[in-house]
Amino acid sequence: GNSVTQMEEPVTLSEEAFLTINCTYTATGYPSLFWYVQYPGEGLQLLLKATKADDKGSNKGFEATYRKETTSFHLEKGSVQVSDSAVYFCALVNTNAGKSTFGDGTTLTVKP
Amino acid sequence: GAGVSQSPSNKVTEKGKDVELRCDPISGHTALYWYRQSLGQGLEFLIYFQGNSAPDKSGLPSDRFSAERTGGSVSTLTIQRTQQEDSAVYLCASSLVQGAPTEAFFGQGTRLTVV
Numbered sequence: 001g002n003s004v005t006q007m008e009e010p011v012t013l014s015e016e017a018f019l020t021i022n023c024t025y026t027a028t029g030y031p032s033l034f035w036y037v038q039y040p041g042e043g044l045q046l047l048l049k050a051t052k053a054d055d056k057g058s059n060k061g062f063e064a065t066y067r068k069e070t071t072s073f074h075l076e077k078g079s080v081q082v083s084d085s086a087v088y089f090c091a092l093v094n095t096n097a098g099k100s101t102f103g104d105g106t107t108l109t110v111k112p
Numbered sequence: 113g114a115g116v117s118q119s120p121s122n123k124v125t126e127k128g129k130d131v132e133l134r135c136d137p138i139s140g141h142t143a144l145y146w147y148r149q150s151l152g153q154g155l156e157f158l159i160y161f162q163g164n165s166a167p168d169k170s171g172l173p174s175d176r177f178s179a180e181r182t183g184g185s186v187s188t189l190t191i192q193r194t195q196q197e198d199s200a201v202y203l204c205a206s207s208l209v210q211g212a213p214t215e216a217f218f219g220q221g222t223r224l225t226v227v
Binding site for chain 2 (some may be wrong): 008034036042043044045046049089091093098099100101102103104105
């Protein structure tokens with residue numbers, strides 16, 4: 001079946017540091033990949049997505065590249081801000097099944 | 113509506129009572145999900161509806177939990193004989209599955225507290 005694995009340990013960074021949150025997946029076929037963000041007290045919202053191999057999704061300074069060879073979709077940002085503090089979820093949708101599968105979420109705290 | 117709407121936003125209930133949580137998905141979205149999120153935890157999948165297919169109930173934690181989706185639109189999640197461990201935020205999401213599936217759009221959730 002489909003699964004998504006992301007680093008579960010909370011990440012704490014200083015402002016302007018470089019961010020990487022790892023995400024790897026297992027799926028049949030050619031899934032679409034997503035990163036969602038949940039800011040404190042808010043609902044989940046889409047951050048970025050990629051629908052095929054080698055695609056790069058980007059938004060708000062965040063980027064992730066769909067790597068089929070390593071089955072990964074790592075989230076990166078060159079310079080984080082305090083306002084980026086949130087929980088980040090990696091997810092996939094298998095085109096055939098249509099059902100989303102989410103990782104367990106990674107909490108990012110950015111300190112000034 | 114413009115987004116996924118859930119009601120109530122907050123619910124406090126006594127242990128042993130039944131509760132119903134409602135989700136209005138985005139109009140035209142064929143897929144609907146229920147998730148549970150406990151404090152500081154990730155998303156726990158509960159149930160998935162897609163069009164007229166039989167729902168995927170594989171995430172329901174016990175037979176006290178059930179959900180239905182009437183007319184392919186509004187969904188109700190029912191928890192019978194609530195327990196304190198049922199306290200969590202219950203999230204509903206919908207998506208359009210037509211050819212290539214799109215991202216899921218989430219509601220604000222219902223915070224359930226069982227006392």
